[in-house]
Amino acid sequence: MIEFKGVTKKFGNVKALDNITVTYPEGKIIGLLGPNGSGKSTTLKMIASLNKPDTGEVLINGKNPSIETRKQIAYLPEIDYLYSWMTVRDANNFMKGFYDDWNEDKNLKLMKFLQLEPNMIIKKISKGMRAKVKLLLAFSRDAKIVLLDEPLSGIDILTREQIIETIISDYSAGEQTIIISTHEIQEIEGLVDDVVFLKNGNVILQGDAESLRNERTMSLVELMKGVYQHGDF
Numbered sequence: 001m002i003e004f005k006g007v008t009k010k011f012g013n014v015k016a017l018d019n020i021t022v023t024y025p026e027g028k029i030i031g032l033l034g035p036n037g038s039g040k041s042t043t044l045k046m047i048a049s050l051n052k053p054d055t056g057e058v059l060i061n062g063k064n065p066s067i068e069t070r071k072q073i074a075y076l077p078e079i080d081y082l083y084s085w086m087t088v089r090d091a092n093n094f095m096k097g098f099y100d101d102w103n104e105d106k107n108l109k110l111m112k113f114l115q116l117e118p119n120m121i122i123k124k125i126s127k128g129m130r131a132k133v134k135l136l137l138a139f140s141r142d143a144k145i146v147l148l149d150e151p152l153s154g155i156d157i158l159t160r161e162q163i164i165e166t167i168i169s170d171y172s173a174g175e176q177t178i179i180i181s182t183h184e185i186q187e188i189e190g191l192v193d194d195v196v197f198l199k200n201g202n203v204i205l206q207g208d209a210e211s212l213r214n215e216r217t218m219s220l221v222e223l224m225k226g227v228y229q230h231g232d233f
């Protein structure tokens with residue numbers, strides 16, 4: 001379970017997170033939704049221990065984010081963080097060196113499924129292929145928590161489908177927690193168990209996706225439109 005307790009994070013005058021209290025339940029696929037600048041990346045970086053709250057507290061199974069908690073977290077950042085000179089094999093070896101939970105069998109299986117070759121050079125492959133390499137690295141580990149920051153952004157429809165299949169292929173409900181940030185809910189509507197809607201650094205709605213759909217008799221896509229365009233649910 002990941003808990004945010006009264007968390008505020010400011011960058012200059014901008015409140016990226018504004019006194020947020022929210023719980024991300026364990027063992028579920030959670031959609032972290034919100035328009036540009038709503039605080040999604042800041043949230044994920046905080047869980048990954050890449051930034052710290054100014055006030056308040058983040059707890060991952062009762063512990064503050066640290067190098068220790070990082071060992072159980074696979075984090076796929078929004079930015080292109082891979083060195084351009086690397087091959088896919090180099091990228092694999094790079095990650096393998098950092099994490100004890102690297103799973104070679106999973107890596108080989110995913111490489112095949114994603115049609116990635118060890119000799120492919122990062123700078124020579126397409127944006128979609130680079131997105132697949134980032135996903136490969138995140139899912140080649142047996143991490144308890146997987147954080148995916150906009151994994152589908154700018155990716156064509158066929159590659160998106162492959163990425164979504166990858167996310168669900170090895171997922172065992174109850175054992176792994178996956179948080180996926182996006183501003184395009186329609187891409188992941190069928191995938192998520194829970195949702196957290198952010199706006200201007202605040203949580204404006206959260207809950208079990210199925211219950212929200214039933215209570216409000218509308219899809220998450222329609223719900224999101226209401227939340228962001230009209231400011232109501």
Ligand SMILES: Nc1ncnc2c1ncn2[C@@H]1O[C@H](COP(=O)(O)OP(=O)(O)OP(=O)(O)O)[C@@H](O)[C@H]1O
Pocket residue numbers: 011012014015016034035036037038039040041042043078183
């Ligand atoms: N390192 C930083 N320096 C200055 N401002 C920042 C920094 N990181 C985030 N911000 C600001 O904090 C706010 C929240 O940013 P964040 O990246 O968390 O939003 P987001 O929901 O992930 O947006 P996007 O969908 O565009 O990635 C924005 O106004 C952003 O400009």
